[in-house]
Amino acid sequence: MRLMDNRKRSYGMWRVAFAALAVGIAILGGSAQAGRKSDALAPPQGGAVSLGTTDIGSMGFARASTDSNQLVRCDVMAHDDDPVNPTPGWTTIRCTFIDQNGNPAMCVSSSQAIINAVNAIGDAKLAITLKSNGDCATATVIHSSEYEPKVP
């Protein structure tokens, strides 16, 4: 009789252990998926890069896009005036966007305000407006946990 009781108790403990394990996995799994996620672009454009009045894209979403076209890239080129003595020099940036259909857009700037914004991009979303001469008119960098990092 006592043996039966022990077996029942042991069985009950296993059930509790399994239940606890299941709850733990559910909590851990849930926490890995938690947090607001957002596409780089609002509907209806979809995709990671959108060209238009404002060119918009984020590096993480562009890299993770399923096609091999979409791209967000900014080159920062710093120069020294004097080849001998270090000087403040100057900096030029060039940003390139390519959308899912392979359409490109490019702008350049030596404005310190635009350069500061572009330097802070990281995995953020970048929105740029262009002038007709190829200059960047504005650069907006939006940092948000909604946007995914560049992985891998």
Added chain:
Amino acid sequence: MRNNLLLIIIALVLAFLVGRFTAHIPGEHVAPREDPPGAVEAAQKLLDQGAADGTWSATEDAAFLEAVSKLGQESELRQLRALAQRVNGGKLKLEPVNAPQVPPPCMHVCPPANSNANRPAEGR
């Protein structure tokens, strides 16, 4: 009175000279870098040649950026703007950075160059 006036004039002249020379610390103010001879033409040539077929590859872009980096600030901006204008005007397609420049090597047995192995058989 006259001596005092003389002293004041001498002091003013000295102050002017000291101010003029101390304000000109070497390395603090450097004239903007000028374009090396032929550098603008070289960058322009790379842009024209690279864009001639309507595409702009990563290799062409790297060579262009290198040429442009040798220019002074104004010329550099002008050349980069010229590229951006062509891109934005739809005259240039940007090739992906990782686009294969040469055909990939055969993984197994390569067919002879004049082989019809890959040609679909007629009447099948």
